[in-house]
Amino acid sequence: MHFKLRAATKEDCKEISRMILELAVYEKMSDQVKISHEELERDGFCQNPFFECLVAEVHEEDKAKEGFTMVGYALYFYTYSTWKGRSVYLEDLYVMPEFRGKGIGKGLLGKVAEMGKKEQCVRLQLSVLEWNTPSRDFYAAKGALDLTDNEGWHFIRFDGQNLDNLANEAPKD
C-alpha cells in the first residue's frame, strides 16, 4: 500500500484532533483530552510554534472504513540539552489500527529523526509506558537507550493548583 508523509498544515488540525481522540479512546482515557483542533491550530501555526507535525495519507482507493485518507501522525517539538545542544522530542506517534504493519509508523519515526538532523539535533527522545512492551521492544531494537532503567531518570510533573502555587511563590519584580 502506498502512503505519503508530509508536514501538517493548519487545515489538517481537525483530522489530527480526530486521531488524537482515537488514541485516547483506545487507551480508555478520552475524558483526559482537554484541547481541540482550535488549540492545535493556534499553537502549531503561530510565530514561535509549540510543535511540528507530520501526517500520513493513503490514496482514496485505500481509505479507511470510515472514509478517512489521513491515517497517522507524528507530533514533535525541539528541546535542548545544556551538555549536548539541540534535541527533538517525539510526543505522539499514531497509526490507525487498520493501517498498521505497513511501515507507516517506522516511516513517521524516521522522518522525525530526519527533520531533527536537518536542524542539527543530536538526540531524539520520547517517553513510553512501562507496560507497553511492543513499543519498548520496537524502540530498543532500533538502538534506543531506556534512560529510566539505565540511568535512573524519573519524569516529574506539576499541574493544577500545584503549578499555580509555584507561580505565586515567584519573587515579585
Add this chain to the structure above:
Amino acid sequence: MSDQVKISHEELERDGFCQNPFFECLVAEVHEEDKAKEGFTMVGYALYFYTYSTWKGRSVYLEDLYVMPEFRGKGIGKGLLGKVAEMGKKEQCVRLQLSVLEWNTPSRDFYAAKGALDLTDNEGWHFIRFDGQNLDNLANEAPKD
C-alpha cells in the same frame, strides 16, 4: 561529568537568541558586595523551553536549575523555579515538567513537597533516547520523497 559537556557559550548564543529559540533562560545575580569567592555576581540559572501535550496543550519543561553551592539555602533556587512557573503561566501553560535522578533524594523530596507527581513511579513512564549512530540510522530509514 565535565567531559560530557559538548557545547559552549557559542551554541547557547546561537540557539537561545535566534528566530525560534530552542530555550529561554533566567539568571540570578547578587550585588557586588555579596559576590562569590571567585568574583562572580551571577550565581544561578534556570534553563527551560516550551513543550506540548496533545491532551492538555502548552507545557513548560525545566531542563536545568542550578545555584552555586556558596549561595544555596537563601531561596534562590525556589525563586528561579517559581519564576519559570510564572513565565509558563503567562504563556498559558498548564504543566511544568522536569526530570530528576533516582538517587537525588534531596531534589525529589523538594519537588514532592511542592506537589509534584513522579510520573515514573506513579504511571510507569520511561524516558527513552536515540543518539549517535542510532539516530543516524533512524533518519536514513525515512521514506524518500
